[in-house]
Each structure stands twice: as C-alpha cells, then as structure tokens.
Amino acid sequence: MSKAYKTKEYIIEKTASIFNTKGYAGTSLNDLTEVTGLTKGSIYGNFKNKDDVAIEAFKYNLQLMSQLFMSEKAKEKSYRGKLLIYTKVLCDSSGSKLPIGGCPILNTAIESDDTHPVLKEFAKKALLNWKNDFVEILNAGIQAGEFSSDLNTEQVAITILALIEGSIMINKLTDNNNHIRLIMESLRDYINQL
Amino acid sequence: MSKAYKTKEYIIEKTASIFNTKGYAGTSLNDLTEVTGLTKGSIYGNFKNKDDVAIEAFKYNLQLMSQLFMSEKAKEKSYRGKLLIYTKVLCDSSGSKLPIGGCPILNTAIESDDTHPVLKEFAKKALLNWKNDFVEILNAGIQAGEFSSDLNTEQVAITILALIEGSIMINKLTDNNNHIRLIMESLRDYINQL
Amino acid sequence: MSKAYKTKEYIIEKTASIFNTKGYAGTSLNDLTEVTGLTKGSIYGNFKNKDDVAIEAFKYNLQLMSQLFMSEKAKEKSYRGKLLIYTKVLCDSSGSKLPIGGCPILNTAIESDDTHPVLKEFAKKALLNWKNDFVEILNAGIQAGEFSSDLNTEQVAITILALIEGSIMINKLTDNNNHIRLIMESLRDYINQL
Amino acid sequence: MSKAYKTKEYIIEKTASIFNTKGYAGTSLNDLTEVTGLTKGSIYGNFKNKDDVAIEAFKYNLQLMSQLFMSEKAKEKSYRGKLLIYTKVLCDSSGSKLPIGGCPILNTAIESDDTHPVLKEFAKKALLNWKNDFVEILNAGIQAGEFSSDLNTEQVAITILALIEGSIMINKLTDNNNHIRLIMESLRDYINQL
DNA sequence: TATGAATGAGTCTTCATTCAT
DNA sequence: CATGAATGAAGACTCATTCAT
Numbered sequence: 147m148s149k150a151y152k153t154k155e156y157i158i159e160k161t162a163s164i165f166n167t168k169g170y171a172g173t174s175l176n177d178l179t180e181v182t183g184l185t186k187g188s189i190y191g192n193f194k195n196k197d198d199v200a201i202e203a204f205k206y207n208l209q210l211m212s213q214l215f216m217s218e219k220a221k222e223k224s225y226r227g228k229l230l231i232y233t234k235v236l237c238d239s240s241g242s243k244l245p246i247g248g249c250p251i252l253n254t255a256i257e258s259d260d261t262h263p264v265l266k267e268f269a270k271k272a273l274l275n276w277k278n279d280f281v282e283i284l285n286a287g288i289q290a291g292e293f294s295s296d297l298n299t300e301q302v303a304i305t306i307l308a309l310i311e312g313s314i315m316i317n318k319l320t321d322n323n324n325h326i327r328l329i330m331e332s333l334r335d336y337i338n339q340l
Numbered sequence: 341m342s343k344a345y346k347t348k349e350y351i352i353e354k355t356a357s358i359f360n361t362k363g364y365a366g367t368s369l370n371d372l373t374e375v376t377g378l379t380k381g382s383i384y385g386n387f388k389n390k391d392d393v394a395i396e397a398f399k400y401n402l403q404l405m406s407q408l409f410m411s412e413k414a415k416e417k418s419y420r421g422k423l424l425i426y427t428k429v430l431c432d433s434s435g436s437k438l439p440i441g442g443c444p445i446l447n448t449a450i451e452s453d454d455t456h457p458v459l460k461e462f463a464k465k466a467l468l469n470w471k472n473d474f475v476e477i478l479n480a481g482i483q484a485g486e487f488s489s490d491l492n493t494e495q496v497a498i499t500i501l502a503l504i505e506g507s508i509m510i511n512k513l514t515d516n517n518n519h520i521r522l523i524m525e526s527l528r529d530y531i532n533q534l
Numbered sequence: 535m536s537k538a539y540k541t542k543e544y545i546i547e548k549t550a551s552i553f554n555t556k557g558y559a560g561t562s563l564n565d566l567t568e569v570t571g572l573t574k575g576s577i578y579g580n581f582k583n584k585d586d587v588a589i590e591a592f593k594y595n596l597q598l599m600s601q602l603f604m605s606e607k608a609k610e611k612s613y614r615g616k617l618l619i620y621t622k623v624l625c626d627s628s629g630s631k632l633p634i635g636g637c638p639i640l641n642t643a644i645e646s647d648d649t650h651p652v653l654k655e656f657a658k659k660a661l662l663n664w665k666n667d668f669v670e671i672l673n674a675g676i677q678a679g680e681f682s683s684d685l686n687t688e689q690v691a692i693t694i695l696a697l698i699e700g701s702i703m704i705n706k707l708t709d710n711n712n713h714i715r716l717i718m719e720s721l722r723d724y725i726n727q728l
Numbered sequence: 729m730s731k732a733y734k735t736k737e738y739i740i741e742k743t744a745s746i747f748n749t750k751g752y753a754g755t756s757l758n759d760l761t762e763v764t765g766l767t768k769g770s771i772y773g774n775f776k777n778k779d780d781v782a783i784e785a786f787k788y789n790l791q792l793m794s795q796l797f798m799s800e801k802a803k804e805k806s807y808r809g810k811l812l813i814y815t816k817v818l819c820d821s822s823g824s825k826l827p828i829g830g831c832p833i834l835n836t837a838i839e840s841d842d843t844h845p846v847l848k849e850f851a852k853k854a855l856l857n858w859k860n861d862f863v864e865i866l867n868a869g870i871q872a873g874e875f876s877s878d879l880n881t882e883q884v885a886i887t888i889l890a891l892i893e894g895s896i897m898i899n900k901l902t903d904n905n906n907h908i909r910l911i912m913e914s915l916r917d918y919i920n921q922l
Numbered sequence: 923t924a925t926g927a928a929t930g931a932g933t934c935t936t937c938a939t940t941c942a943t
Numbered sequence: 944c945a946t947g948a949a950t951g952a953a954g955a956c957t958c959a960t961t962c963a964t
Contacts, residue, residue, distance in 0.1 A: 153923085153924095167454040167455075168454060168455055169363070169365065169451055169455070171362075171363065171365040171366040172365040172451075172455050174957080174958070174959085175958075175959060175960085176957085176958085184924085184925095185924070185925055185926065186925090186926085186959085186960080186961095187923090187924060187925050187926065187927095187961090187962085188923080188924055188925075190959095190960070190961080191923055191924060191925090192923085195959075195960075196959065196960090247454070251513075252450060252509060253450055255509050255510075255512055255513040256446060256447055256450035256451060256509065256512070257363055257366075257450060257451055259512050259513060260361040260362060260441070261361075261362055261363075261366050266513070269513055270513050270514055273510065273513055273514065274514065298522070300522060301522040301523075301525060301526060302526075304510065304519050304522050304523055305503070305522065305523050305526040307506065307510065308502070308503050308506030308507045308509075308510055308523045309499070309502050309503060309506055310506070311505075311506040311509050311510070312501065312502030312503055312504070312505040312506030312507075312509075313502045313506075315446060315449050315450065315502075315505050315506070315509070316449075316467065316498065316501065316502055316505070318449055318450070318453050319445075319449040319453060319460070319463055319464050319467055320464055320467065320468065325498050328492070328494060328495040328498050328499065329495075329498055329499050329502045331495060332495060332496075332499040342947090342948095343943095343947075343948065344947070344948065347948075347949090368932080368933070368934085369933075369934060369935085370932085370933090378949085378950095379949070379950055379951065380934085380935080380936095380950090380951080381935095381936085381937090381948095381949065381950055381951065381952095382948075382949050382950070384934090384935065384936075385947090385948060385949065385950095386948085389934075389935075390934065390935090541944085541945095555842040555843075556842060556843055557751070557753065557839055557843070559751065559753040559754040560753040560839075560843050562936075562937070562938085563937075563938060563939085564936080564937085572945085573945070573946055573947065574938085574939080574940095574946090574947085575940090575941085575944090575945060575946050575947070575948095576944080576945055576946075578938095578939070578940080579944055579945060579946095580944090583938075583939075584938065584939090635842070639901075640838060640897060641838055643897050643898075643900055643901040644751075644834060644835055644838035644839060644897065644900070645751055645754075645838060645839055647900050647901060648749040648750060648829070649749075649750055649751075649754050654901065657901055658901050658902055661898065661901055661902065662902065686910070688910060689910040689911075689913060689914060690914075692898065692907050692910050692911055693891070693910065693911050693914040695894065695898065696890070696891050696894030696895045696897075696898055696911045697887070697890050697891055697894055698894070699893075699894040699897050699898070700889065700890030700891055700892070700893040700894030700895075700897075701890045701894075703834060703837050703838065703890075703893050703894075703897070704837075704855065704886065704889065704890055704893070706837055706838070706841050707833075707837035707841060707848070707851055707852050707855055708852055708855065708856065713886050716880070716882060716883040716886050716887065717883075717886055717887050717890045719883060720883060720884075720887040730926090731926080731927065731964095732926070732927065735927075735928090756953080756954070756955085757954075757955060757956085758953080758954090766928080766929095767928070767929055767930065768929090768930080768955085768956075768957095769927095769928065769929055769930065769931095769956095769957085769958090770927075770928050770929075772955095772956065772957075773926085773927060773928065773929095774927085777955075777956075778955065778956090
C-alpha cells in the first residue's frame, strides 16, 4: 500500500462523516483540513477536487452501511431472518450503528438530487442495488418455500425500502426512538406475513 | 394589503421552490434576486436575513402541501377514504402535485438536521402535526366502526408517514414512477386491512 | 416656529450624542432613525444628507459645552476666577457635565482631520474661538491688574487649552477620575501663578 | 523568517498609517488591499479579520513612537534632559517624526472608546505605561537630586502627558506649528521648575 | 507528495440615498 | 412634510482552487 494510497484512505475515512452530516454544499474545504489535520494542498494532491472527495466519501459511507447489514444477514440462515435483521439493527441504540449522519443514500438523494447529478447517480445505483438485494432474498425464499409463491417481489422489496428510509428520516427529525421502534414493529409484522 | 406585504408575499412565492430544491445552504442570495427580479437591498428591506426568507419559504411550501391533502380529504366522507387519498395524490402525474422540490418536511429534515436548528424545529413540528392528523382520523374511524378497535393508532399513523416519506424519497431519486406506484399499492393494502 | 424647524431641532438634539460618541463614520442612518423614531425619508426631508446632520449635531454639541462654561464664568467676577472654573467643571462628577461623548472639538479633531474637511474646519474655528476667549480674559485680567503684565497671552491660552483637552482624552481612556483631578490641580496652580 | 511572517509584517507596515489616519471604522478592506497591492484573500490568509490587522497596526504605530522617544531619551544623561526631549521632538518639523496620522494612543482613545473595547484596552495600557515611564524618570531624578523631593510624581507625570496629547491634538487640528511650539515652551518651563 | 501562500469570484449583509405616493 | 419601499454600491468575510517551492 503506497503512501499516497494510505493518505487517500485516511482522508476518506476522516471526512466521510462530515459530508454525511453537513451535506455536500454545507461542507467546506476548511472542514476537510480541520478534521484531517492536513493542508489544502495535500487534499488537492490526492483528489482532483471537492467533488472527488465527496464521491469517495459517499462510497465509503455506503460500504460502511452495507457491511453492517451484510454481516448481520450472514448470521441468519432463513431468508425471512435475513429480512428481519433490519428491524433489529435500525432500532439498536437508536440506529447509531449506521454511519454518522445517517443513511448516505437518503442524505444524498435529498440534498443532491437537483444540484449534483454525479452524486445523485451514485445514490440511485446504490438504492437499486439494495432493492435488488431484497428481490433476490425474496426469490430465494420463495424457492425455499419460506414465502408464498405469488409475491410481487419488486413491490415487497421497494415497500420494505420505503419503510426503512422513511423510518430513518423520522428518527433523524424527531430524536425520538419510539417512532422508529413502532415502524420497525410494523415492518416485522409485514415481513412475517409474507 | 400594503405594498410591503405584497412584496414579501411575492418574494416568498417566487423563492419557495428554490429553497425546496437547492436547500438552504445551496441557495444563494443571487438565486433569490434572480428569481424575483429584485435587488438584494429590497430583499433585506422585507426580511431580516436569509434565514428569515428560508423559514417563510418553508412555511409556504408546507402550506401548499397541506392544502393539497386537505382539499382531497374533504372530498372523502369515510375515514378510510380520507387515508386512502394519499395513495392517489402521490401517484398522480408522478407526485407533481407536491410543491416543486418535493416534500418540504423531508427536504428540511435531511438538510437542516445538523446545520440549521431553527428550520429543523419547524420541520419537526410539521411532521408531528401530520402524524397527529392521522391519529385523529384513525380514532374517529374507530368510533365510527370503520376500523378495528384494537389498533395502535400511534403505530399505524407513523407507519403510514414512513411509507409516504420513503416513497417520495425513492421517487425523487429514481425518477421512476413505477416505484412509488408499487409502494402506494402496498399502502392501500395496509389501510384497507386496518 | 414652523413644524419643519421643530422637527429639525428635534433630530439635532436626539442625534447629537450619537455622533459625539460613535463618530461620523461610525454613525449610520439607521442609528439616526432609531434614536429619533423617524423614518429615513423624514431625515432627508429636513437635511440634505448625513453630512448636514453631522454638522448641525456638532454645532449643537459645541453650543452645549459653550453654554456650560459661559454660565459658570458669568458667576465669577474676577478674571482669574473665570479661568479657574474649568478646573472645577471638568472634575465635577467626572466631567459628566460635558455633552455625552465628551468634548466635540476633541472628537472631531481626531476623527475627521483626515477624512472630513468640512467638519474639521468647524472644529478648528471652534478651537480658535475658545483660545481667543482665553486671550481676551487674560488681557482683561492684565488691564485689571490681576495678572502680570508680561504674560504671553497666546501661550498661556493655548497651554490651558492643551491641558484641558489632554485631560479629557485621558479621562475618557482610563475611566479613572483621579487622573483628571490631578491634571486640574496642576492647571489651578498654573493659573494661580500667572 | 517565513514568507508568511514577512507578508504579515509587510501588511502591518503598509496599513499602519491608514488606520492611524482614517481610524478603524473609516478604514475599509479595500483601503488595505489598495495600499498593499494584495488581495482580500491574502489579507485574510494572514490575519483573522479586520480587527486583527487593526490591533497589529496599532502596536506597530505605538512601537514606532516609543522607539522615537526612547532613542532620544537614551542620548540624554540627566533625568531632566530625558523629560525635555519631548519638547524638542514634538516641535521638530511640525511633529512629523510621529507616526503618520499622529499619536496612536490619542487617535485610538477618541475613536474607539465607545465602539471598539479591545483597541481601547490596548490604548489604555499604552497610556498607563507611558505615565509610569514618566513616574520612574521622576523618581530616579529625585534620588539623583535633580528634582525637589516633595514632588507628587503621579501628578507631574499625568500633567506632562496631558500637555503632550493636548498639543498633538491642537497641532493636528490647526495645522499651525506655532501652537505646539508655544505649548512645548510651557512644558519646558514646567519641567525646568520641578 | 506535501506545503503554505495567494487568488478572485463568491458569500451574506449594511450603507447612504432617492422617489413615488 | 412624511412615508416606506427600493436601489446599487460598498461593507467584511469565505469559498474552492492553483502553484511555486
């Protein structure tokens, strides 16, 4: 691992949470130098520009979230169990297992949809991948006889996603864990009845 | 109606959609002068500062959305019908009946939660009001015998809200009306089974 | 007294102390509207511009100070007594009998000497008048046999003035009445030995 | 000496005289960029804000004046001689040996007393230091037998200061060297009689 | 690569002044 | 005369970016 690569990684790790909390427009180069302890020149030596850092930071935050879900899913053998892990993970200590700042897809979707097409595209792909992940679990579950065979897997997948993102948004705004718990309870019922 | 009041209204109406699309940090005073055709001095003659405009713009966008829902709800006599209007309104022409930029509560929740406490507070109150509105409809529906009496109204209300906000976010990000239609179908099923 | 004249007087009286404390550059038209309760249009209806108000305010402050000294001098019969009144007046309650903001000549001399030639000219004339006043008292005192006939009246006059202005400046800066008291004691000795 | 330090020094040297003539409120950032030939960004790269430049400029002007007096005092062996140097220095070529704009303590005292507490504090300390310097010279002179032992050193010191500051103010305002010469003559007499 | 100094266009805000009513 | 709404230049300050070293 070259020095440059290590510095790049270091910058991404340190700045990811700022972009995820303050947003792209709200994060300044000064924020980046402060949190990294590096100079502006150093950041521009490793990235083309602010956009470039933001994109890498988004990818990093996304990976952080994905790994969290993947490792939990791996622990479950049944496909229903794999779906149910979200109802637990997002409630645990009020969702604090998510990257600092919350769901990067949600954040990017809202902030960058009209202002930053490149970031938006990344977020869009991430969302669709996530949806496909649900679809695959559902299809596998159907073949395994866990779920009813006449499910509209696309619909179920996107509905679960909407509930998850909606619950994260509500949790962020109200600072009241009760809300997300109730929503996750509804999600549990929904999954169990599939 | 004084001239000042009219100008203030004019500024709010013209700028509301910019704040709702670009966000608070992403909207500059130049944006405001461009869209209104007024000078900076004129805007500062009618508002204390940029915050002040943003807050009024948020209120305006919120009112726009509320009126849309209220007028649709008024047309429905049954309480179930009042709940079901969302499944129609949000699908009609891809949700374009919402204020330009989408749901102001969602947008403000995501952008301003860590950066703009005053706006966040406004959004929080609006969300809780909306939730209470659902709770009241549900309670009235229970008393009217439309819904099962053992509903957890808080839970149902916040779940509907999560689905709505989640669907708006997904619609914004994917530019694919199919997604929101599927989610609204799920919402319809959910409401019909109450 | 016409309404216009009364309003003009009112503005001058109300704004004089602001100009004397904040200075010309430090005083804004908003300051003037706030302290008068009038609108900008009203001020511009009575004065040509900010300069015009400032000049009248200076004159007003000067007159305030002059009257204070004149009335005290009138009480004294001896010429030495007329000179000595300054040693009392400037110490009384830490010079608070001066216009709010201190000596307008001193303030204008320092702030406007390089930036506002018109105001400077007014201050210069006021200072020279004051000096001439001292010279006249001294000459009259010499003729009356109160003072030694070989005084350099110009020198004595300007020296007294320097002590007075220096003491006011020191008093403003240090907020310690002791200093001005000691200086005035020196001035008393100086006058008594003439 | 780093480049940054040199630029900082350069900015201070170039801007000191502007602050000392136009005052804090009267000096704009454009003034600073014009006289230095630098950009706003460059000035803000070397100083926190305008205040910061103003404070350093004050210190620089103060040092300029102090060094002038110190070097003259060093040439004199007697304590009376050390006191008398002011009577010469301030008359030489109409006091032009002072920093451009005149005495920075006087200027700051008058402009910033009600508007800029930090600058005022710096000026106050400088004035009290100057006074203490006089007190020390007087005490040393008493011990050396040059001055009468029953002097009130505090009173003499502050009186000399008042005469000096008063004379500078009068000189600034009247543009007539005769006045300051006469006052300095009075000061010489005063010192010689101690 | 990394630095730190510089840039200049951009930020929000306040200024003195004008003018139709 | 007085008002209140508007102006646009100027205010202080921050921004992302560049470049010689």
